[in-house]
Each structure stands twice: as C-alpha cells, then as structure tokens.
Amino acid sequence: MFHAGGGFPEAKRASELSQILGINISPAQVLQGHSPFRQLASRFENELVVAAGKGEPAAVMSEYGFKNVLTIDEYASCFEHIDPLAPYKKWTTKNVKVNESTPRNDVFSERVQAAFIVSDPVDWSRDIQVLCDILKTGGLPGRNTGPQPSLYFANDDLEYQTAFPSERLGMGAFRIALESIFNSIHSQPLDYTSFGKPNPSVFQNAEIVLRQLVPLFYNDVPAKNHNNAQHFKTLYMIGDNPAVDIRGARQTGVPWFSILTRTGVFKGKENHHKFPADLVVDSVEEAVDYILTKECKDS
Template identity: 35%
Template sequence: MRGLGSARILVRTIATKKPQTPLAIAFDIDGVLKQGSVVLPEAVRTLKMLEGDNPWQTKVPYLFITNSGGKEESKRALDLSDDFKQKIVPEQVIQAHTVMQSLVSLYADKPVLMIGGPDLPPGGSRYGFNQVYTAFDLHAYAPASFPYADPNPEQQDAVRHADFSKIQFEAIFVFHDSREWGRDIQYCLDILRSDQGVFGTMITNEELRKRRKIPIYFSHGDLLWGNNFALPRLGQGAFRTALEAVYKRVTDGDEMNAITFGKPEQMTYEYANELLQMLLNRASNGNDVHVAPENIWMIGDNPASDIMGANNFGWSSALVRTGVYRDVEGPPAHKPTLIADNVEEAIMKIMRNTWS
C-alpha cells in the first residue's frame, strides 16, 4: 500500500509540474477549426486548452496560417475572437496574402491589377500598394471587354476610374479566390499578352517570348479546400491551373511567369516561424526562449499544403479528418507526424507525448 501511495503522489506531481519543453502551434482554419461558417465545438475547447486550461496549467503560443483571405488581418482577428471565445490579435493571423506585403518594395508606386473576391481584394493601399486596380475597374472602363455580364452596380462607388490606354500594368496579384473565373481569366490574359502592360493591346506570341514577361503572383496554390459541404471545393490552385492551360493554348505553348505564396511555400513558414518565436518570448515575459522545430506543430486538413509545408520546413505535423483529407482516398501523399479525428484529439496527443 505504501508503494501505491507513492505512485499516486508521483503521478499527481507529474501532472501539475510545469513542463520544461516549449511548444508552439500553427493552425489551419478551414477544415480544422471551422467548416465554412460553422465553428467546430472542439475548436473552442482546444484554444481554451492552449490558454492554460490543461493538466499542466501551461499556456502554449499559437497562431493561424490560412490560405484563405479576403479581409484585413485586424478584421480577421476580431472575427476569430468571436468564433473561438478568445482574444486573437492580428499578429496571430497569417492569411494567404499576408506575406505578399514583401512585394511592396517592388510595386509600391507601380500600377498592379488585383484579382479576387469576395468584393474588393484586401491589402491595396493598406499594405502599401498605391496604384491598385481591380477587374471591376477594367469592366467599368470597357464593358465590352467582358460581354457576358454587366458591370456590377454595387461596385460603382468603389470603382477607380482611369484611362487605361495610358496605364502600364507591372504585375498581377491574385490576392484571393476569383468569384468570376471567366472574367478574371480574360483580364489576366489581356494583361499578360499586352504591349507593355496596356489594357486593350496585344503583341504576337513571337514577340511575347522575346520580351520581359509581366509576372503574376498567386496568394496560394490550394487546388481544394474544405467547408461544411460533404466534398472538398475548388480553390485558387484550380483557378491557376485553368488560367495556365488557357494561356499556354493561346500562346502556342508559352509558360506564364507565375509566383505562388501561401502554404506550402517556404516563405510563409519562415514568416510564421518568426511570429511564433515572438509570441513565445512575449508569453515568457521577454525572456529569450527557443522552441525546437520538432516542437512546432502544424495542425491541418490538407496534406498537399499544410502537411507538405510543415514537413519541408522541419516542423512536426498533425493531419485531422474534419476537412479535405479522407481515409477512403488512401494514405496521404505527404506523411504527417500523427493523424487524429479532430483538432482537440491532436492537441491532447501532442501535449501528452511532449510533456508526460
């Protein structure tokens, strides 16, 4: 009996002792914490655990890396605070287009075309791009350029009127998923094949191969994403695939000058890694605390973005079954450190494996 009592004391001591190994968590949102607009109940409990409501009474720094977007980071932080019943600050939010702020030094004062919804692409002058135009602007300038729909009257107040015969676009930014593939593919082709970026002009395919190509930047490359529908939906990666196919066909085999951000690209994980380190030091009252790469966990539902990106960067990864990934499709193409039914189960496994 004496030995049993000692064992109970030991178990109680282990459960209440502050762990020494720092942890940090990066969450995908769609398919992990939410399904469309529906907040998963286990997501609220999970973030509560990370705020210290766990057997070790220890807070764990976390942030969100999503290939979604369409809002400013400050607005997204407020929305997530309401969703998860925890105070989320903008520094905890990395959206697909967040890292595209790194392009400001190249395009701050140069005309760029921004593509993507849900209404007007975010970022613009708020990121430091001062000459931003949208598909709505082009359509209002030349309605016949997309004859299958009339210019949207709801966008009239936001339209930036300009004489596009005198503007030379330097780049195209696909900041968020297109809501009108036909129109946006048309306008991307128009600019990519134009004479020095002037809308309404075109050079020959032979000349196109000789000149400097206008670059097009995609905020992410997800082919699929998960919401509250039973099956995954097409994402920005599918839009890019369609645009590339049409571009290659009309240019007799030429390749676009395309650059992709978001997951699984390394630049996004580098950005997240720095933010997590900052959050960890802030939680440690300014002490210089380092978290080992294997103790930074990416929790995601998409093997081709979440898991691939984390594995390539040297983080650990957890794949959940509440989004894109389905067991019926066979083993994931990119092997995670662990697979869990949902985010709550994943975090509990991580804490126990690391701290018990």
C-alpha cells in the first residue's frame, strides 16, 4: 500500500496500520514516498548526506543503509549565524546535536554529497537558506561555489488534505519555492529528482513488490508466475488526489484501475474533468466494497 511517509520508517507505519486495520501488516507491504531512496544507498552509503523534513528523516535514511547522514537540524546547528532569523524564532528543536559519527570538524571540511527531502520541511525559511548554501557551494556552506550536490524529493505533491477545510501546501510547493529562489541567486538552474506519485515508476515498483509478496501469502501459486509481469489482472489505486493518485494510475496504464474518493483533495460531485478516474466513490470503505464485490464475481 502507498503512504506519503511523513518521515517515519516503514516498520513504524506497518505497526500503526496493523493496529488501525486489525490485521498484521508487514513493513514489506508498505511503500512510502521516500521508499525509493533505498535504491540510492549503495551510491551514497559512506558519503555525508543531509536529510530534511518532519518526523525521523535521519532514522529513515539510516534504515535504508546510509551510514553518514545528518538531519538538516543537526547540520544547521553546526554553523553559527547560518540562519539569520533564528533569534526571532520562539520554538526549539529538541535533541539537536551532531551525529557522533560525523564530528563537527568534519562537517566544516567534508562536502555534503546529497540532500534528501524525506518529508514536508517544518522550517521553510531555514531549510531553504541552508539548502541553497549547500547546493550552490558544492556542499560546503560559506565557501566558494562548486558543483551542485544531488538533490532528491520524496514526492512532488503541491497540495494535500489535512483536518483543515481547505488543502495545505505540500512538498511540491516547497520544491517550487526552493527552485525559484535558487535559480534567482545561482547561474545554473537547480538540478533535482522527484520521486513519488504521479511518476509511473512508483506504480511499476509497487507491482514488482506485489509480485515478490505473492509467494509469501499464496504458497499454491505456480513458481513460473512469480516473475510474470502480466500476473495481475487488475491492480487498484484508491486515492483522493486526482492530479497525483489518479493521474499516476492512468499514466501507468494496465493493469491499474483508478478509484477516486471524496475523502480529501477531491470533493466534486462528478468525475474530475482533467484526471478522470475509472470509478468515483464517497469513501475508502465504498471503494473496498466495490473491489471485493467485483473480484468475487470475476473469480
């Protein structure tokens, strides 16, 4: 199942979902926006990287195999006056300290090789300032310019739904702000990679993971079908964001079937005009009932 992530490891999300749903969910069944970062661990395994976002971004990256990772809170705390607005901020980040594996002296001499936006940043002004410092100097804030370190975003959602009546700005909005500012102060445009929906690779990766899980749950499935790309007749995408969930499923195509719910970003009476789903329902429960009914009839 897809989950935005929120900057927490898959194991923690699996535990939360298990309690909510009343069934055992394995971490292997949870795909989050930042899950693709795991694929980059071998490339940056021992390199200094910075992880930004709410939750536990460094813990996420460490679990993926990154051995030299600092949160942007930890990294910024090493540089006096790097955030000119810090004296005016009334909040504090608890337990901000440099990871013992990266002494403060190394932070001043070791270049940051990559920055990962794991989840929605909390302090936009500070994070944009520090990221611009890292990206335009080649990974050493306060120094001369250098080649831009790699930059990765877990998703590019412009808006998402919370308890507030109207949508809130998401990581995609943060990316737009960072890109606009960076391009205004640097001669070269910002170079970055965004993962997450609606990128078809997310849906294709989910299909691969599901094929790997099949033999774990259905021992009677012939082994020859385990790696068959056409093994699934239908895969269902249930989502409330037409521009992200439905668009991604439609772009990926067969075997994905998109179901749009009126539980979040989308609240329209009719199907979305730009990114129409295969089915529109009021709730996730109604979507699940439709799937179970359909599959029982087809089986």
